[in-house]
Amino acid sequence: MDPAADSAYELLSQYSHSFMVSQVLFAACELGLFDLLAEAGEPLSSAAVATGLGTSPHGTELLLDTCASLELLTVETGAGRALYRNSGLASSFLTRTSPTSQLHMLRYLSNTTYPCWAHLAAAVREGRPQYSRAFGVPSQDLFAAIYRSEAEQLCFMRGLQEVWAVHGRAVMTAFDLSSFPVICDLGGDFFKDPLPAADLYVLARVLHDWTDDRCSHLLARIHHTCKPGGGILVVESVLREDGRGPLTTQLYSLNMLVQTEGRERTPAEYCRLLSSAGFQDFRMKKTGCTYDAMLARK
Template identity: 60%
Template sequence: LVSEVLFAACELGVFDLLAEAPEPLGAVAVAARLGTSSHGTELLLDTCVSLKLLQAETRRGKALYQNTELSSTYLVRASPKCQGNMLRYLARTTYLCWGHLAQAVRDGKNQYPEAFGVPSDELFTAIYRSEGERLQFMRALQDVWSVSGRRVLAAFDLSPFPLICDVGGCSGALAKECTSLYPGCQVTVFDIPEVVQTAKEHFSFLDDPRISFREGDFFKDPLPEADLYILARVLHDWTDTRCSHLLARVHRACKPGGGVLVIESLLDADGRGPLTTQLYSLNMLVQTEGRERTPAQYCALLAPAGFRDVQCRRTGGIYDAILARR
């Protein structure tokens, strides 16, 4: 129910309207500008107040609403940290897969066939099942890295790695955070042709001469040469077997003295927390072939692939970082 309140308020444009208004607005005024019912609007606004997404004050017996710092930062389109694209993706895709959670637990498979009627033998064919869905997913990841990118890239000093490959780097949003934090580096974003083409058409990261794009399938095609390979939100999509295959390929491609940076949300050692990561792991069940893992489980994947000196850093944010050397 809470999720639907958030989705509805974003879809209707509540937070953008209040951000643009020169002063707090009453429910009737909000309804008039949004083209919604005053009754339903008042109920939605008051619920958003309880969720700390709006604040209200009473003047002459009338409630007036405005955004809180939380909604101003993350729910207003004009904010550089707005998560609106991610919320739209969650509402239109993830939330529908979660409606089949019980079935996912029964059969251990993602729920794209049940939720959308599409086969999921090839995972990203299902995830990118239309051009619009692919673009929405890429915009959602851009939102993620606008908030979490700098923190995870600063978990270790990456300045010794001048040539970086962001494997499965999507729109280039994380690559842009990387060149911002480490101005001396060059980043190659490696992703499938459809993603690279969409990135070139809809995202502005190509304006940075330090960022380049290379087309390919990271399970099959030669990886670009690099000192450091970034696997951000990649391994959690896949089974241990496929992760091992990918890590072995990265190790073979990596320059001597180079390394791999794994960016994922880490489970506690016993797998029973943090709650957010446990929920992400269930999300991997309903949407992918993978799961979230503990530091020890990632070490058990990295070592057989040939990596050494594995270091895990919890960032205090949603995503954590693991650095391993060739």
Template identity: 45%
Template sequence: MEGFLISKTVFSSCELGVFDVLLASERPLSAEEISQAIGASLDGTQRLLSACTGLQLLNTHQDKGRVFYSNTEQASVYLTRSSPVSLYQSIQYSSRTIYLCWHYLTDAVREGRNQYEKAFGVTSNDLFQALYRSDEEMLKFMQLMNSIWNICGKDVVTAFDLSPFKIICDLGGCSGALAKQCTSAYPECRVTIFDLPKVVHTSREHFVTEADQRISFHEGDFFKDPLPKADLYILARILHDWTDERCIELLSRVYKACKPGGAVFLVEALLHEDGSGPVTVQLYSLNMLVQTEGKERTAAQYAALLAAVGFTDIQHHQQIRLLVCQD
């Protein structure tokens, strides 16, 4: 019942820069020093630091009757902006976008549709026009995806041996973080990121540099425009955005574009076959309700979508919840 209290404590601590201030310091700091550094009231800062200590995000140190604070290792690794595997951007998106959508979860359940209109005053007739309703919001979403793949992308792309596939197309490749993991794990492959023109522009500007020579871009809408020819098509956290009908529409386009012997590689969070869990994925599915047109599915449900358009030899990796199939 009170889980949101924990979430907002973490969100606000990151937003205020508590963990960044402590990381930059060469010694533990007092509440007074931290409050001055983050520009917050002393009383509010003391309460926030106390809660973070209770959540095991901060360590306390006693010296001459005074309390000083430092980051735990977990906080320094995941909650500071400068960490290479920082979740800071994910936390900001959760706080400023997802949290606001979830305020209308009751309405989403009643109506069976996402809640962008109530949360942000924008129509959701075009899902990604709502999701990318401003340049700032689009960049926040791309930073969210970037942080996720920076942490778990290597495990994702090495769960199966993708080395036979030299030409890869990452549909909805967003920031290019997963493409970078592919080129790192498989030095002989080349990856084309296929995404909307404004996403490609932002990715070039903020995420993919000229040093990433084996990564290229192709602008387009994967429901409307021709797909580049490839040996392997990656759809990472794409199908969960859409209804079964739209998934079949997209997979049909992929199947037609796929070279003989080629494959499609799906990356999704899988529900147990009886729907009993995992609870994280059950909650993700509610998030799909408030934010998208889709839902989370079981391995069998994804396999049925793939089989419906002609894919065979469908395999899935249960441990980290991946699914791959080959034509």
């Protein structure tokens, strides 16, 4: 093969095997590998890890060496044996006791998002979420499908919070919010319940769940309750103006297809939704992280 075909094939191979990388990460978390290594306080051999986790020696060795190649573990070799410890990435994000742990989000991605993505082609064909194919529950009542059990709801909510332990500061400091003494972070059934009085309403990762019509309905409710001079802060992963990136946001948009009624949007689309609801002075700040902040006023 010529070099161009070689590199094209390499890219294809990387894309087609990426799911295996996710599964290594999910399995290692599910088995408690990173917690075992954190709690051991010293690097462990493959045999000690297998004993600690109650896993097969052969499977454990393969998993550990793959985790080391993925930079989830570091490995020290000498005297004919290998000893494993958590990498910085694993210590920060993959252990139960770390303040920036992402373990609930990873469990949610593994147990809920991944089975829905197994039906991506069907989602594209039909243009709707895939809970019925993935879990045998009807998708018509999205709330009931998303929050299928208390355990599921708790895992999802904890996972959502874990992301803010990493990105929250960048998002909440993007604008000077000191002129808003009372800030209300909207959640729950904001389509029906009366909205509390506040100077600023935060809608974080909410509009991306909904169609334009539902977003307009919600924004009109907020505008109605908002005092003149009050504001709305919308926090979302925002597409480039031409909609062609960033890739992470495009993947999130496909995720909205398989799991919700919504999609990720461009700055102009958010501006249009907010303006149609009566909000003015739309401003957007890119934070450099996955989520950006948009502020508008009544």
